[in-house]
Amino acid sequence: MSDPGPVVYLVDDDESILKALGRVLSSAGYIFECFVRAEEFLENHDPGACGCAVLDLQLEGMGGLEIQERLSSEGIYRPVIFLTGNGDIPTTVRAMKGGAVDFLEKPVGARELLSAVAVAVERDQARRLEGKDRQDTSDRMALLTPRESEVLAHVVAGRLNKQIAADLGTSLKTIKVHRGRMMQKMGARTVADLVRNVTLHAEKDGAPS
Amino acid sequence: MSDPGPVVYLVDDDESILKALGRVLSSAGYIFECFVRAEEFLENHDPGACGCAVLDLQLEGMGGLEIQERLSSEGIYRPVIFLTGNGDIPTTVRAMKGGAVDFLEKPVGARELLSAVAVAVERDQARRLEGKDRQDTSDRMALLTPRESEVLAHVVAGRLNKQIAADLGTSLKTIKVHRGRMMQKMGARTVADLVRNVTLHAEKDGAPS
DNA sequence: ATCATACTTGGCCTTGGGTCCTATATCACC
DNA sequence: GGTGATATAGGACCCAAGGCCAAGTATGAT
Known part of the structure; x- marks a missing residue:
């Protein structure tokens, strides 16, 4: 579980290119893994590993763009660099819109x-x-009971206990209890802590297009 | 000062193209302004107006990419769509990396x-x-006195009045006064409101690359 | 039937936050 | 010398929040 350093996933159906790319990456101290087919990559890469993917645009079967789409639809964040022998502008635009870091034409220089x-x-x-x-x-929020979640939302919205009680149709005392337990579970000592964590958490939740 | 609706700025040195684009935009209900030179656009557009820019990549003198760079270096946020007659992939990548919304090849369809x-x-x-x-x-924070700003920072950090008092070397009472005035000026009814606004404000401050 | 979990509510006390009124001291500006 | 902004501070008072103790119900699983 020590930091293994970034991994570069190379996907290209031309083994000589994989070899060439690997040499360049090795010389710069990167660890890399090679795949000749999209499926092979998707099934064997480690989404938890830190690093990026270098994808050939044209592959037998599933191409680079589809890999990119597959990753994002599975909620896997993995920066992608595309390589292509004969790309066109619409494809480039599509790749970049999909969040690609770069789009390079073969032959690609080391630098x-x-x-x-x-x-x-x-x-x-x-x-x-x-x-x-x-x-x-997220983990902490998952531990909350339904009632505690409701209280959390109201507290973050800045509502008073008695207002929350009225909204939820229960007593002030009950809210105090839920609130106390919620703060405990969220590991928040103060309302400020709570709001910071929860709003930053909600921030980029609905992001992926 | 009523909402004038979005404006589309068209920049192309071919007037017939400007006319054609204008027709399409008009038919969809957009207001637009035409420019044949980059400088003309940069000097005459209204950065405060809501809308976007459609830029030809190849212009006499300053080209579309330079316009994009100029806008961003001046801190003007203005979504850009590029049009090009004969673009290449590196240019496309550069444009998209620069934040372009799209990169279209002429002739461009209405849809x-x-x-x-x-x-x-x-x-x-x-x-x-x-x-x-x-x-x-930002405006509200600018109205705070130095002392109030300090108190704001501590409050957002979730510290208690007495802790703040100790840190600032003053009395509990004084902090309460500053805090009250600060909340007033910030237009925050609760700590939750305050934290939300201030953290979101600090969030994307150091963003532009 | 028993145990765990979640939801409910009460009283009591302490601490913390906010407001109102009042008041002093400094500094800058006119 | 007066005026305004800023920082300081005390007392009285109210409301909000949290902790401690105790105890009720309902649901669902073992």
């Missing part, structure tokens, strides 16, 4: 590749860093 | 254009909407 990979890896690290807090908040 | 414009306008509206809250919060 070009490494620069793109560096950006992609950095993005992934930043993402994982801020993801931790959100994950923690 | 294609309108769809891109709709997305761009929507983005601009969303941006302006959330920008208002931040502006409001």
Whole structure:
């Protein structure tokens, strides 16, 4: 569980290209894994590993764009760099709109590749860093009972206990109890802590298009 | 000062194209302004107006990409759609990395254009909407006295009045006064309101790359 | 039947936050 | 010398929140 360093996933059906890319990445100190088919990558990569993917646009069967779509539809955040031998503009636009870090034409130079990979890896690290807090908040929220969740929402909205009681059709005392337990479970000492965590958590929830 | 509806800025050195684009936009109910040179656009557009820009990539003198860079370096948020007669992939990537909404090849179909414009306008509206809250919060914070600002920071951090008093080397009573005035000026009824506004305000402050 | 969980409510006391009124001291500006 | 903004501070008082103790019900699983 020590930090294994970023991994670069290479997907290309031309093994000589995989080899060439691998050499460049190795020389820069990256660890990489090679795949010749999209399915092979999707089934064997580790979504929890930090790093990025370098995808060939044209693959036998499922292509690079589909891989990108598959990843995002499965909620996997994985920065992607595309490589292509003969791309066109609409495809480029589609890839970039899908969040690709870069879109490079073969033959790709070492510096070009490494620069793109560096950006992609950095993005992934930043993402994982801020993801931790959100994950923690999510985990805690999952432990709340239904009633406690309702109270949480009202508290974050800045409502008073008695107002919450009225809204939920119960007594002031009951709200105090739920509220106390909720704060306990959320690990929040003060309302300020609570609001910060919960709003930052809700922030980028409905993001992926 | 009533909402004038979104404006589409068209920049192309071919007047016949401007005319054609204008017809399409008119038919969809958009207001638009035409420019044949980049400088003309940069000097005469209204950064405060809601809408988007449709830029030809190749212009005499300053091109579309430079316009995009100029806008962002001046801190002007203005969603951009590029049009091009003969673009290449590196240019497309650069444009999209720069935040372009879309990158279309001439001849561009009416539906294609309108769809891109709709997305761009929507983005601009969303941006302006959330920008208002931040502006409001900034304005309010500017009205705080130095002491009130310090108290604000401590309150948002979830500290108790007496702790704040100790930190600032003053009495509990004094903090209560500052705090009360600060809440008043910030237009926050509760701590929850305050934390929400201030943290969201701080959130995207160091954003632009 | 028993146990766990969740939801409910009461009283009592302490602490914390907010408001009103009052008051002093400093500093800058006119 | 007066005026306004800022920071300071005390007392009285009210309301809100949280902790401690105790205890009721309902539901569902073992």
